[in-house]
Amino acid sequence: MSVNLHQRVRPQSTDVAVQLSGVVKNFGRGEHTVTALDGVDLTVAPGEFVCLLGASGCGKTTLLNLVADLDAPTAGTVTRNTSRPAVMFQDAALMPWLTAATNVELPLRLAGFSRAERRAKAAELLELVRLGGQDRKRPHELSGGMRQRVALARALAATHRLDGGEQQSLLLMDEPFAALDAITRDVMQGELVRIHDATKPSVLFVTHDVREAVRLGHRIVLLSSRPGRVVREWTKDENTDEGPLTDDITARLREVISTHAAH
Amino acid sequence: MPRTDSDTELAAVGAGLDALDTPAVEQAPPLWRRALRSVAPPVVALAAVVVVWQILWSTAWWPEFKLPAPQAVWDEFWTSASTGEVFGIVWTSVHRAILGFLAGVVIGTPLGLLVARVRVVRAAIGPLLTGLQSLPSVAWVPAAVLWFGINDAAVYFVVLLGSIPSIANGLVSGIDQVPPILPRVGKVMGAGRYASARYILLPAALPGYLAGLKQGWAFSWRSLMAAELIAVSPQLGLGLGAYLSHGQNFNDMPKVLAAIFLILLVGVGIDLLVFRPLERAVLRARGLTASL
Incomplete structure (x- = not known):
């Protein structure tokens, strides 16, 4: 099943989970218009891990909102061939009155799963994250x-749909480990890869963190600021040496940031 | 296989971190000590008040009809308690207050939801609701008597106007204090308006709502006492307010003080038996136990 958002455009290929083409997003009107994204092209293949x-x-965050269908682009198209994307924030944002298990069950409940199915899936997912x-x-x-x-675990649960058993799932992660201490972050990165x-x-x-991007991503996409444009992409494989890649990306990131210095 | 090795290692480090970082759970002290700690201070305070009262009385500074002995008040209470009369009086008032409070909950809750979630409604009646909260509901008694006559309708009218603003405002402030990230999480999980209110907003607002209910009960009770005290009629039966009023009419100071004692007893009793345990359970489940 393919879900076309905002405009009726056929996806170019079924080997695409998410495709953004020529996406522009403006906020405000007239003289006060702020361009957040300017002509962003981006594809994510099924099962691919892309770091922005x-x-x-x-x-x-604007880009994630567009993909999550929480906002519409000013121009361009966003196409998704996945189930409803699950979003994970910097804050865990768990419901404080629910237990770990019932927090994981919440999206399943909203999706209409029966109590027994919810219990089983939540237990399985908590096991997966070693809880x-x-x-x-x-x-x-x-x-x-x-x-x-x-x-x-809750985000993974949120990708489950009653009808779409075979659909590709999509996780949108907005700096999920930024608020954790360095040791915990390191372990969490390992867990996420697993x-x-x-x-x-x-x-x-x-992410803001080049090392994190290099460690986790199959592909790293560098965006410029105000407006956001894709500056460059790097693809990683088993033979990539992570040290020089990190240095290369850091150099480019610094270059991009320097252009914003007040003259 | 190296893959499995690194996996096991990761699991071990993760488990170690979990053990180190998990917040320590405080061991609750034994039951008798907790009971002692919560019961002893108020009992001592009460005893001190009675002792001071007894001393003041024994100086005979005031005439007996202004300051009776503690023993005289106790005798008055005990006589009406042993004949069972007091239970009838208390029940007349308490069941009225409970009915009025429940009606207040039924009306105040949807009203609070509307004010919290609909901007126009908030702009229109939000300030009015806060104003009503600070208006002593005894001010409504004359109007209620003129509109409805001296009957139950007038009493319930006053009780409702006392409790509804507190209950509605409690829910509004409970909803206002929900961290915005929680409804946002609900939205990305696909919760619609109803599901978001049912599974996220209302449970998240529960502590504030409960505080509003507690205040609503206190306001119901004191409004009822004001109404019963002013609107005395055989038609209304003998409630605590009427009992108090009798005391005044017959210059019976022990009766007046016994009535005040009973009004306090009911107020404190309902708070301790109903609201305190509820509040404790709700806050403890969320880890907000600092003040308990």
Whole structure:
């Protein structure tokens, strides 16, 4: 099943999970118009992990909102061949009155799954994020890293649909590890790679951190700021040496940021 | 296989971090100590008040009809308690207050939801609701008596005007204090207007709503006392307010003080038996136990 958003455009290929072509997004009107995104072309293949890298004001959150269908582009098209995207924020944003298990069950409940199915799926997902024995705990009884793992399990649950069993799932992650301490972040990155290998969703991951982007992404897309444009893309494979790649990307990122200095 | 090795290692490091970072759960002290800690201070305070009262009375500074002995008030209370009369009086008032409060909940809750979620409604009646909250509802008694006569309708009218603004405003402030990220999470998970209210907004607003209910009950109770005290009629039966009024008419100070004691007892009792445990359960589930 393909979902065309905003304009009736056929996807070019079924090998595409998300496609943005010539996407422009303006906020405001007349003289006060602010261009957040200016002609962004981006594709995400099924099961691909794409990292969006950029400084503040590069329109990362705007881009995620467009893909999540929370907002419409001013021009261009956004096409999605996936189930409803799940979003993960910097804040775990768990419901404080629900347990770990019922937090994971919440999107399943909203999607109309029966109680037994919800229980089984939530238990399975908590097991996947290594929180098997913690299902009865409330958010305030969990550490920051554990809360973020519950949020990841909930995001994975949110990709489940009653009707679409075979659909490609899509995760949109808005700097999910930015608020964690360095050690926890390192472990969480490892866990995310493992879980991505196990479940193969398409991922659009926004970050400020070059190392994080290089470690996680199959492809790294560098965006410029105000307005957001795609500056360059790097593709990684098994033979890529991560050290020089990190240096290269960092140099380009610095270059892009320097152009914004006040003259 | 190296893959599995690194996996096991990651799991071990993760498990170690979880163990280190999990917030410590405080061990609750034993039941008798908790009971002692919560019961002893008010009992001591009450005893101190009675002792001071007894001393003041024994100085005979005021005439007996102004300051009776604690024993005289206790005797008055005990006589009416042993004949069972007091239970009838208390029940007349309490069941009225409960009915009035429940009607207040039924009207105040949707009203609060409307004010919180519909901008025009908030602009139109939000300030009025806050104003009504600070208006002593006893001010409505004359109007209620003129409109409805001295009967139950007048009493319930006053009770409703006392409780509805508190209940509605409690829900409004509860909803206003919901972190905006929570409804946003609901939206990206595909929750519509109804599902978002049912599964996210209302549960998230529960602590504020409960505070509003608690205040609504207090206002119902004091409005009822004001109404019963002013609008005395055989038609209305003998409630606590009427009992108090009798005390005044017969210059019976022990009766007046016994009535005040009973009004306090009901107010404190309902708070301790109903609202305190509810509030404690709700806050504890969310880890907001600092003040309990």
